[in-house]
Amino acid sequence: MWQLIRHGLNGKKPFQRMWRTHTLKDSYDVVIIGGGVHGLAAAYYLARDHGITNVAVLEKRYIGSGGSGRNTTIIRSNYLTPEGVAFYDESVKLYEELSLDLNFNVMFSQRGHLTLAHNDSSVRTMRWRAEVNQIQGVNSRLIYPDEIAKLCPHLDLSDHPRYPILAALYHPPGGIIRHDAVVWGYARGADQRGVHIHQMTEVTGIDVEHGRVAGVQTSRGKIKTGVVLNATAGWCTLIADMAGVRLPITTHPLQATVTEALKPFLDTVIVSGSLHVYVSQSDRGELVMGASIDPYTSYSLDSTLGFLESLSGHMIELFPFLSRVKILRQWAGVCDMTVDYSPIMGYTPVEGFLVDVGWGTYGFKAGPVSGKRMAELIATHKTPELLKPFRLSRFEEGRLVGEKGAASVGH
Ligand code: PYC
Numbered sequence: 120m121w122q123l124i125r126h127g128l129n130g131k132k133p134f135q136r137m138w139r140t141h142t143l144k145d146s147y148d149v150v151i152i153g154g155g156v157h158g159l160a161a162a163y164y165l166a167r168d169h170g171i172t173n174v175a176v177l178e179k180r181y182i183g184s185g186g187s188g189r190n191t192t193i194i195r196s197n198y199l200t201p202e203g204v205a206f207y208d209e210s211v212k213l214y215e216e217l218s219l220d221l222n223f224n225v226m227f228s229q230r231g232h233l234t235l236a237h238n239d240s241s242v243r244t245m246r247w248r249a250e251v252n253q254i255q256g257v258n259s260r261l262i263y264p265d266e267i268a269k270l271c272p273h274l275d276l277s278d279h280p281r282y283p284i285l286a287a288l289y290h291p292p293g294g295i296i297r298h299d300a301v302v303w304g305y306a307r308g309a310d311q312r313g314v315h316i317h318q319m320t321e322v323t324g325i326d327v328e329h330g331r332v333a334g335v336q337t338s339r340g341k342i343k344t345g346v347v348l349n350a351t352a353g354w355c356t357l358i359a360d361m362a363g364v365r366l367p368i369t370t371h372p373l374q375a376t377v378t379e380a381l382k383p384f385l386d387t388v389i390v391s392g393s394l395h396v397y398v399s400q401s402d403r404g405e406l407v408m409g410a411s412i413d414p415y416t417s418y419s420l421d422s423t424l425g426f427l428e429s430l431s432g433h434m435i436e437l438f439p440f441l442s443r444v445k446i447l448r449q450w451a452g453v454c455d456m457t458v459d460y461s462p463i464m465g466y467t468p469v470e471g472f473l474v475d476v477g478w479g480t481y482g483f484k485a486g487p488v489s490g491k492r493m494a495e496l497i498a499t500h501k502t503p504e505l506l507k508p509f510r511l512s513r514f515e516e517g518r519l520v521g522e523k524g525a526a527s528v529g530h
Pocket of ligand 1 (some may be wrong): 191193194195397409435480482525
C-alpha cells in the first residue's frame with residue numbers, strides 16, 4: 120500500500136523488477152527447460168534447499184506462458200490412488216505455506232471442492248475416493264443433498280434434472296489460487312538465490328555424448344551442462360525426442376472459458392465428472408469453467424464453438440439461472456497425456472536427462488511438490504519415495520498408476 124502511494128507520488132521511479140535478465144553463460148550445472156511453475160519451482164528448491172545456484176531456466180516465450188498461465192487454478196489432493204493422494208497432499212501443504220515462504224501473496228483460497236455424483240456408480244467411486252483419502256489423512260468425505268444445499272444453495276438439487284445430484288465428494292482443503300502469482304513468486308525466489316531465468320530462449324537441440332547429456336542448443340547459443348530437466352508441458356515429447364528419449368505421451372488441447380462478472384454466489388469449487396464441467400468463481404466475480412480434453416491429438420490453441428455449446432449446456436443443467444449470462448473470453452492449453460493419467464518424473468535412459476512431464480490436466484496443482492522432489496533427486500541422486508511410483512520405467516514394467524481421480528480426462 121505505502122509502496123503504491125510512494126510510487127504514485129514520485130512518478131518516475133519504476134518498481135524494482137521481480138527477476139533480472141542475464142547474458143547466457145557457456146555452461147551451467149543444471150539446465151531446466153520450461154519456465155512454468157514446475158521448472159521455476161525446481162530451480163527455487165535447488166537453490167534454497169541444496170545450494171545449487173548455477174542453474175538456468177530456459178523458456179521459449181515468457182514465464183508462465185504455457186500451461187501455468189492457462190489452467191483453471193484448482194488445487195486439491197482428493198485423488199483415488201494412494202500414490203496420487205500422497206503426492207498431491209504434499210503439494211497442498213506446500214501451497215498452504217507458499218505465501219509465507221516466498222514472501223509473496225499467492226492468494227490461495229481454500230474454499231472447499233465438491234465432486235458431484237449423479238448415479239450409483241459415481242457415488243461408489245466418490246465413497247472409494249473418500250476412504251482412500253481418509254486413510255491417508257486427507258480431509259474428504261461423502262455428503263448428500265441436504266449438506267450440498269448448504270454449501271452451494273444455487274445448484275439444482277431437485278429430482279427433475281437429467282443428471283440428478285445424489286451425493287458429492289467434499290474436500291474442504293481444496294480451492295483455487297492466483298496462478299500468475301505462483302509463477303512470479305517462484306521466479307523471484309529463484310532469481311534472488313542466483314538462478315538465471317532466460318525468457319525468449321528456445322531449445323533447438325540437446326547434445327548427448329556416449330549416452331550422457333553434454334549440452335543444450337538454444338536460439339541464443341550453446342550451453343554446456345551435465346544435467347537437463349525437461350519440465351515442459353505440451354511440448355515435452357519434442358524436447359525428449361531431442362535427447363533420443365521416446366515418451367509414451369500424446370498431446371491434447373484443453374479449453375476453458377470465463378463469464379462476465381457476477382455478484383458472488385459460488386463459494387466452493389464444483390466439479391461434475393458425468394457432465395464434464397468444473398467451475399469456480401474468481402475474486403473478480405467471473406465464473407471460470409472448463410470441461411474435458413478435446414478428443415483428438417493436436418497442438419492447437421484454438422477455441423471452438425462446440426466446446427462452448429456443450430459446456431454451457433452442462434453448466435445450465437447444474438445452475439439453470441445462468442442461462443442468460445454472457446461469455447467473456449475463451450482459451451486453450453495443451454496437455455501431455457499418459458495412458459494411466461499419471462505424470463512421469465525422474466531418470467531416463469540418457470544419463471543426466473531427467474523428466475518432469477505428462478502432466479495432463481493436473482500439472483498446476485503439483486508444481487510445488489514436483490519442484491521440491493525433483494530438486495532433491497537432482498541434488499542427492501536418490502529418487503524420493505513420493506516420486507518412485509511415477510518413474511518412466513513403469514510402462515515397461517506394467518506398473519501403471521491408474522489415476523481415475525484425475526479431472527477433465529473423460530474416463
Ligand atoms: O484435476 O482438478 C483438476 C482439474 C481441474 C481442471 C483440470 N483439471
